[in-house]
Structure formats: C-alpha cells, structure tokens
Amino acid sequence: MTGSPQAPRCVVFDLDGTLTDSKQPLAPRMAAGLRDLLELRPVAITTGGTWELMDAQVLRHLDAPEPLLGRLYLLPASGTCAYHRVDGGWLRQYSRDLSAEQKVRIVDTLLSVAAELEILVADPWGELIEDRGGQVTYSVLGQRAPLAVKEAWDPDGSSKEALRQLVQERLPDMAVRSGRSTSVDVTRPGVDKAYGVRELARSLELPLSTVTYVGDRLGTGGNDEPVRSLQEVICIEVSGWQQTAAWVEALVARARHDGPERDREPLADSPTAATGSHR
Ligand SMILES: [Mg+2]
Structure with missing residues (x-):
C-alpha cells in the first residue's frame, strides 16, 4: 500500500x-x-x-x-x-449498456481467443461468459469456480494476461481489463x-x-x-x-x-x- x-x-x-x-x-x-x-x-x-x-x-x-x-x-x-x-x-x-452487436462480437472473440490459447475449459464451474449490461465478463474456469481452484490456476497471471492482450488486439474499439482472479472484463473505452x-x-x-x-x-x-x-x-x-x-x-x-x-x-x-x- x-x-x-x-x-x-x-x-x-x-x-x-x-x-x-x-x-x-x-x-x-x-x-x-x-x-x-x-x-x-x-x-x-x-x-x-x-x-x-x-x-x-x-x-x-x-x-x-x-x-x-x-x-x-x-x-x-x-x-x-x-x-x-x-x-x-x-x-x-x-x-x-453495450449494443447487441457489440456483445456478440465480444463473446465470439473471447471464446475464439481462449480456444486459440488452449485455455478454453470444457467443463467449467457455471457459465464462462456473463452479460453484465455495460460489460461482458469471461471467467476462465466459470463464474462459480471455487476460490482455491481459481488461486491455483495461472499463479503468475501469464495466461490471463495473454488472453487479455490478444482479446484487446482483436477488439481495438473496446477496453479489455483483468481482475485479480481469473476473469477478463470487456467494456467500451471510457x-x-x-x-x-x-x-x-x-x-x-x-x-x-x-x-x-x-x-x-x-x-x-x-x-x-x-x-x-x-x-x-x-x-x-x-x-x-x-x-x-x-x-x-x-x-x-x-x-x-x-x-x-x-x-x-x-x-x-x-x-x-x-x-x-x-x-
Ligand atoms: Mg479488485
């Protein structure tokens, strides 16, 4: 601090x-x-x-x-x-809120980039993607993944950062950010x-x-x-x-x-x- x-x-x-x-x-x-x-x-x-x-x-x-x-x-x-x-x-x-077209484009990009990076989980804890109105959130292990499982995945943050960067490259008109845990958030810039x-x-x-x-x-x-x-x-x-x-x-x-x-x-x-x- x-x-x-x-x-x-x-x-x-x-x-x-x-x-x-x-x-x-x-x-x-x-x-x-x-x-x-x-x-x-x-x-x-x-x-x-x-x-x-x-x-x-x-x-x-x-x-x-x-x-x-x-x-x-x-x-x-x-x-x-x-x-x-x-x-x-x-x-x-x-x-x-994001528009319907923007949401579809964001979801398609998140899923295709995760597959490309080989981090797309086949059997997640709950939904991988959540529409939060003004934001689309991708949770790598699913929305309800236990804390201990989330903390054990990608301890140095490199996989999540690779996902974030590549999604940002593919969605230059959006802002792509990551939280501490296993999620990536996409909003409109600003x-x-x-x-x-x-x-x-x-x-x-x-x-x-x-x-x-x-x-x-x-x-x-x-x-x-x-x-x-x-x-x-x-x-x-x-x-x-x-x-x-x-x-x-x-x-x-x-x-x-x-x-x-x-x-x-x-x-x-x-x-x-x-x-x-x-x-
Ligand atoms: Mg935080």
Whole structure:
C-alpha cells in the first residue's frame, strides 16, 4: 500500500481483493470499518461483478442502518451502471449498456481467443461468459469456480494476461481489463471505473481532488487502472481486505480526532435520474 490516510470527502473502494477476497462476503472487521466511515462521509463501492454479487458480498453483511445506506453508492459492472439508496430501495441512476452487436462480437472473440490459447475449459464451474449490461465478463474456469481452484490456476497471471492482450488486439474499439482472479472484463473505452468515479463526484458535487480510490489492481491492464487516468483522484493500492481495513480504521480514527464538524458530510441529495431499482 502506498500513501498515508488522507482526509478525503468521499472514498471509493474496489470490491474483490480490496474489501473482500474474490467473490467472498465482507468480513465483520471490514463491515465495521465501512459503517464507521459511512458515519463520516459518502462511500462508494465498485466492482467488475454484478449488482447481485454486491448484494451477496456486501449488503447482506454490512448491517448498516438506513441513514448510513443513504450515503452508500454502488457502481457494479465496472461502473457502467450506478445505484443509490432511495426510500428503502436501491435505485439505478444510470446504465451504459453495450449494443447487441457489440456483445456478440465480444463473446465470439473471447471464446475464439481462449480456444486459440488452449485455455478454453470444457467443463467449467457455471457459465464462462456473463452479460453484465455495460460489460461482458469471461471467467476462465466459470463464474462459480471455487476460490482455491481459481488461486491455483495461472499463479503468475501469464495466461490471463495473454488472453487479455490478444482479446484487446482483436477488439481495438473496446477496453479489455483483468481482475485479480481469473476473469477478463470487456467494456467500451471510457465507460469503466473511472467513468463511475467521475459520475459519482459530479452527482455529489465534489471536486475529484477530494475523492480517494482504494483498489488492488491499479497497475497496467488491471481493472482499477482506469481510475489512475483521473489524475486528481488519490489512488491507494492494497493487497487485500485486511490492509484496507487497517487503512479505514486509521482514517476513521484521524477523522474522529480532528473533530466531527470538519469531517462530517451532509447526507447526499437524491439522484435525479431513475431507470430501475432493486429492493
Ligand atoms: Mg479488485
């Protein structure tokens, strides 16, 4: 991890590898840290995964009261869509979906490149490909592969990087990124986690320089890398949720020490555009 606790007015966290292990639930210590932080300022969580995964990994384990949920923003599918809590339900603020033609082309390319690299699994754990609206995700071992199996596959990341690079070459009009584990995400360029962070800052009327982003894959080709293009956003790289929990605890302790008046944010306004919801 680089950087000491800053005094951001809003913190955006990646999910897998940052707040949780891959596709695993939020640990009690991390949940407590997020609740403490939500007392002080808006928090957003972004992931390559779906809203349903965020629900299973985060919301069912966060145990936050309604006023705190009103400060939480969810940016699934790599920020290609966004949700905010309104009147006890999750309201979709936007969704920047790929076209049907783009999705077909992406799926065909992912499968043909995987076959070419001889990493196409004949009997995967669940679906290999998931349509996430604004993003198509390819999970090399299948969507439901056990964590231990995923960690044992391609430990140096070379096979996944070969897949990512070749798919990127074949889809020059798309952005191809990889997560920590075994998945590769394809979105339109410019509609990614950076887009999600920028839209969030705009909706909260916060300068980007007051936003801090915490992620585990900020390096080249990583799925947090786009956020680095927002040069004003302070980016913190972590290597697991325990490190994130320690960072959050230090930030909360410092904010409390500095005094609630200086750090506390008013509850954010309701979103202006509503196109769907989850309850
Ligand atoms: Mg991650």
